[in-house]
Amino acid sequence: MGQLSGVQSQVFRPLPDVLRSEAIVERLTTAITLGLLRQGEQLPVENQLTAMFGVATATVRDALQSLRDQGIIETRRGRSGGTFIVGTPESNSAALEKRLVGLSMAELRDLSDEQASNGMAAVRLAAERSSTRDIERLESIASLVATADSAAACVRADSRFHIEIAVLAQSERLMQTEMRLLSESVEILWSVLDWKADREWAAADHLAIVKALRDGDIDAAQSAVRDHVSRNTYRLVEHRLDAMYPTGGAR
Template structure:
């Protein structure tokens, strides 16, 4: 899951930067549901090979993740390194982040996300076989049954990342994962979220049907409209928040 889900190749940074990059990438994979709580990471040698780094460098990254309480290493026959917590921002930090975000920056992010998600949906409809699309419908129905901001954010991200997986484009998958990390927590934050779970499900189901039918143009249009609708809600939520100075920090 990690190898196919993170969308990253080898790291060519300096050793110190490599450690930080690995920590960020594994934490990101967990935060968008690519790695679930309770899941065991690949063996250290395999994981180091996936990232293109020395085992010693990987171990430093895992030590950092352990210190953050995100993973733990267990010894014994069934041992290994396991995910124990999904990093997720607090409502307070999300509220402050949204309040301090400019409308222009949110619209710019919306443009990027629309382009990536639209392209991924189009290619998913063009490139995948019916047997490969079964999981997408399952994820759509699973997301509808979630509760709470973190659970909904993870499920929503996992659906959209699966669309990117089905596009068979590593670059689109990498971009979608990064964008989901940035936007999904804002979209589903209970402190100010204006998203309807049922509306999201309806959009997801329409996308599933278009992809299953191989209708690339419709899949692209639906994905783009879905992302833009989400960002309209995020921007609407921003305007409902108090002035940033009352939350803390400068605007």
Template structure:
């Protein structure tokens, strides 16, 4: 886990629905790759404090995710709650039903994503990055490029979050994580196309190269082109 993305998803829940929102936060961390398969969630006491929920509520949420197949609890010196190596397949909502339910939500999600992520790419390229930050971004790129179809969505999300992390803005990172969850619900309703994945990987490489070279204008343009391709596919299948 990376500290900034970790903080973005494990932020305090609101008071109205603590159990439901705790489940949402934990699932967000898992589905966006902030805590990967086989990795351990933060310690219970620490996680409950960060989410601002009781340990009873946290345990109930973890129990629900255990029954759903996302995590397992281990006892002993090296115990804790770990993300399962094999995660449940996403439930795919039929594209036509999702399109009917969305209404104007598709354009809303795509516009918000475009504003956030093109700005994030530009801001990341403008920053003077540390060696650790540069290595982390390159590692996320390499892992995404080598991902299987089953892991592609999670590692793609992780790469986009890594770019948002590099802006140094926790608020932007939190917003990016939230809109990415909305986007993944849409993407799960359409097929993964190998040609599109190849094209996306090339675009990812161009975005990362621009960020690492400090070329803010090129980073913004490369991200815009990438997001436009995703938007075109979504509109083709859903609009």
């Protein structure tokens, strides 16, 4: 193959230079941040992790050591021994700000489009597939964010709700996509929002989605998801613009 065309050079663009052990650390810290793995929960044993991640034992050991050094996990010996989650990853507001500023307007809009698309598809399937009891359960999850007592708790409660919609949709793929989208955006979102003031409207947005589901109104449920995503995107865009292009208080 000689010179590559525009499209082909995309295919052969460099792979992200993330070491595998760093990828494991990243995966686990994101899961803890989103609330998918909880405090006190036990991790699978080393050779299970090795098999699941499909990496060498040494790679898993490196990753666990790094998590141990950060105070996120602890390994206890003895009969009730094992590796447990004992800490929360520190959310680094400077790093989150840098990630937000690094996204262009076009990228933020694209992210928002994917969130709206995935969320709307999931809520449609959830409307078609969930039982009355499922929706009751979703309702209790929807308002969790209103009583969350920190930005990190808001991140977990918010994530829980969006993942639950994909769960009710009974779609593993939509759930995986939702988890990826949340890992890209939800921490940044709550670093931009004022959690004390904004958790109420986040909960109200969630409850509006649940109400539409309870009414069996698929169109209303989809609109509610889209509006929720749009509001979040608006706040992200405004924050980024203020950070990058300050206007001397004119605004």
